[in-house]
Amino acid sequence: MKVKLASNYGFCFGVKRAIKIAEDYKNSSTMGPLIHNQDEINRLQNDFNVGLYTNLSEVKDNDTVIIRTHGIPKDDLKNLRAQKAKIINATCPFVTTPQQIVKKMSKEGYSILIFGDADHPEVKGVQSYGQNQEDVHIILEPKDIDNLTFKKNKIATVAQTTKKKEKYLEIVNALILKNKEVRVFNTICDATFENQDAARDLSKEVDVMIVIGGKNSSNTKQLHSICLENCTDSYLIENENELEERWFSNKNLCGITAGASTPDWIIEQVVEKIKSVN
Numbered sequence: 001m002k003v004k005l006a007s008n009y010g011f012c013f014g015v016k017r018a019i020k021i022a023e024d025y026k027n028s029s030t031m032g033p034l035i036h037n038q039d040e041i042n043r044l045q046n047d048f049n050v051g052l053y054t055n056l057s058e059v060k061d062n063d064t065v066i067i068r069t070h071g072i073p074k075d076d077l078k079n080l081r082a083q084k085a086k087i088i089n090a091t092c093p094f095v096t097t098p099q100q101i102v103k104k105m106s107k108e109g110y111s112i113l114i115f116g117d118a119d120h121p122e123v124k125g126v127q128s129y130g131q132n133q134e135d136v137h138i139i140l141e142p143k144d145i146d147n148l149t150f151k152k153n154k155i156a157t158v159a160q161t162t163k164k165k166e167k168y169l170e171i172v173n174a175l176i177l178k179n180k181e182v183r184v185f186n187t188i189c190d191a192t193f194e195n196q197d198a199a200r201d202l203s204k205e206v207d208v209m210i211v212i213g214g215k216n217s218s219n220t221k222q223l224h225s226i227c228l229e230n231c232t233d234s235y236l237i238e239n240e241n242e243l244e245e246r247w248f249s250n251k252n253l254c255g256i257t258a259g260a261s262t263p264d265w266i267i268e269q270v271v272e273k274i275k276s277v278n
Contacts (some may be wrong), residue, residue, distance in 0.1 A: 001277045002253045005039075006198040010267060012191035014092025014261035018069040019263075020091045022050045028064035029053050031080070032121060034090065035069055035261040036039035051258050055243055069261075071095045071125035087155065095122055096185040098158040102136070103129040105183060107157035112136040113148075115171050118158030120218055123160050124246040129209035142174040156179035158167075162260070164196070164226075191221055191260060193255055199257040203227040206255035208247055209234035212270055213259025220259030227257070239266055240273040248277045 011019075015035050016054065022034055022044050029051035033041055044050040048130060050066070052109040055060055064086045064207060066075070080087055102112050112130045116123040118138040130136035135151040159168045165188050175182045180196055203209045209227040213220030227234035235247060254274050258267050 001248050001251065001274055003271055004202065004253060004255050005073060005267075005271075006195070006255065006257040007204045008191075008198040009256070009257040010193040010260070010262050010264060012092075012189065012195075014069050014094055014189075015261050018058055018066075018090040018092070019044070020067055021088060023048055025064055025066060025088055026050070026101050027125070028066055028088065029042070030066045030090075031056075031072055031076070032066055032068045032070070034066065034136070037238075037258070037261040037263065037266075038267055040261065040263050045214075047052075047083065050114070053253075056080065058084070059083055062086065064088060067268060068091050068121065069095065069118070070122040071099060073125050073128035074099075077126065086165035091125075091162070092189075093162050094153065094187070094189045095125070098126045098161070098185070099129045101156070101158050101185050102126055103131075106131040108155040110154050110183060111150035111152040113155055113157040113175065114138045115140070115157065115163055115168050116162070117218060120160060122162075122208065126160075133256075139171065142170045145178065147169070150179070153179070154183070155179050156185065157184040158187045160194050160218065161187060163188055164222060165193060182253055190221075195219070195223060195257065195260065200226050200230065200233065201225045202233065202255040203230040204255045206231060207233065207251035208244075208253075209255045209257070210270065210274065211236045211257055211259070212267055213262045214238060216259045217259045217261055220262070223257055224250065231255070237270070239267045240253075243273055245277055248274070
């Protein structure tokens with residue numbers, strides 16, 4: 001089986017930075033999963049004794065706590081500081097940006113609209129920076145705007161960093177048609193653009209497409225969705241153990257891309273296993 005990798009794939013800047021921070025702080029723990037990749041989290045646990053806190057009550061005074069790449073809610077950060085924990089902030093700078101935009105625009109009297117998944121940790125963190133939580137709104141589709149009541153006559157909007165830019169444009173256009181003043185901030189990460197465009201291009205020329213990454217990862221699921229638009233035989237896996245030989249029956253060329261939290265060592269294992277398929 002021939003294999004072709006997308007021109008852009010895998011670890012983004014923010015994830016590389018967070019992994020390096022975790023490796024530099026052995027015997028620490030992360031507040032929530034550092035990234036959306038369980039295999040890499042297991043590696044950090046085994047090789048660097050980096051543990052995992054699931055809630056604030058587990059933190060003791062003077063513990064070293066690494067803030068996850070997706071960030072945490074503002075009050076959680078405040079409470080950590082009150083517990084005298086040693087805080088190492090591994091929040092991706094591209095995630096910190098919408099946090100600060102929401103804080104600033106909310107203070108200036110704007111209603112806030114966030115394009116993203118309400119249950120995603122990044123979005124929860126960004127949402128927490130709004131001054132009036134009743135006037136911070138989260139949507140996934142343009143039609144959802146019809147169900148919103150903004151408290152102000154001016155709106156500021158940001159997007160979850162891993163969302164599709166095309167969908168964000170639809171939401172922005174719908175907002176502009178209904179509201180007099182709309183401040184638009186493009187907070188979708190450049191690495192997301194590049195990975196999505198590369199996956200889209202590759203999926204048009206292959207017989208089967210493999211997307212590698214955490215199944216709870218927003219950017220990985222977006223990649224899979226994009227690949228399916230052009231290649232119906234597109235599959236999302238977390239590691240080589242999930243590959244099924246039948247996927248490659250009567251296929252000649254397999255394309256591979258990977259989410260922003262997928263390490264090279266997992267990608268290499270998948271590539272080698274696919275190449276061995278007859």
